[in-house]
Amino acid sequence: MANETANRAAFDIQAGYCAAMDAPITARVCTGLAESIDRDSETGRRTLDWSGEPVADALALRLVGGLHALHRAEVDPALAAVFSRAETDPTRVVATLKATLIAHDSALLPWLDGPPQTNEAGRSAGLMTGLLHLATRYGAKFEVLEIGSSAGLNLLIDRYRFDLGGVMVGPAGSPVKIRPEWRDKTPPDVAVEIESARGVDIHPLDLSEPAAGTRLAAYVWVDAVERQARLAAAIAMVHDGGVDLVEGDAADWVEARLAEPQPDGVTRVLMHSVVWQYLPATSRERIRVAMDAAGARATVERPLGWVMMEPNRDLHRHEVRVRGWPGERPMELVALTHAHGAWVEGLSAPYETRDYVMRRGAYEKD
Secondary structure (H helix, E strand, C coil): CCCHHHHHHHHHHHHHHHHHCCCHHHHHHHHHHHHHCCCCCHHHHHHHCCCCCCCCCCHHHHHHHHHHHHHHHCCCHHHHHHCCCCCCCHHHHHHHHHHHHHHCHHHHHHHHCCCCCCCCHHHHHHHHHHHHHHHHHHCCEEEEEEECCCCCHHHHCCCCEEEECCEEECCCCCCCEECCEEEECCCCCCCCEEEEEEEEECCCCCCCCHHHHHHHHHHCCCCCHHHHHHHHHHHHHHHHHCCEEEECCHHHHHHHHHCCCCCCCCEEEEEEECCHHHCCHHHHHHHHHHHHHHHHHCCCCCCEEEEEEEEECCCCEEEEEEEEECCCCCCEEEEEECCCCCEEEECCCCCECCCHHHHCCCCCCC
């Protein structure tokens, strides 16, 4: 069980991740919060008394999201200076954050109620990389099932334009073009045709409500100007064309979807990104068992695939892993990726098959 010391330390740990991902302002905020949080506000007391695992629960990023939302609402000039390059003095940053926690206690407290929903469209570069690998085995056509869809931005994977090291996928005229820095081996240059894309989330964000878009934007770090622009464009695409997204339990939904009839010549694929850590252990096991059972039933005419882009806490990296049925090949590590998709590193066969993601459930969210 966590204690006050561990809960404070989670902010310093997150600061390190932010600094490593070229987000110095957000790193400064996290470092300042580690010192400024006290028991003079309900938000501070709840943070210090957090009973869960603070790193795995993304405690720091819950509070940072709330502070960023305040900054974006332009309600506090002193906080605005912290969320820009105008205020860098550590002592003044701590003092400002301490005052903000008290002055905006009621606005910040609800941000601790649930984990961040970053729903980063850039992560679909890793997911598409996995689909390209499956396409070499089973053909171009896919039926995509996504868990932890948040607002459904990665359900637009068939409408984005990808440049993956020169491998072009998706409509050329898409308003969202995803071109990560590509490292090492390029993915297979094969066709991908996504016949359908459906998703589920325990608490989906309805982008028809302006507050949902505001919430998503708050979870994008203030340093990440390109990500903010991409988010706005992706939200506009949802407004224009919609997504097939429902509210529900991931394990229940996966079991139900796998039981549905599957058309010939279409690979059914479960995909997810930075969500596995948030599922209860019982749900993760149910999904694994359901996929194994469906895999045993898979045929050449009706294949099954699994594509994930998840953090590996043991090795401090984000991994793209792929599994397909029929076939005896285990889950394979085909690429490494930046947490937000800024770069992707393609790997070469023979692929690593140690399933860190499947073995552990608690990873840092970004």
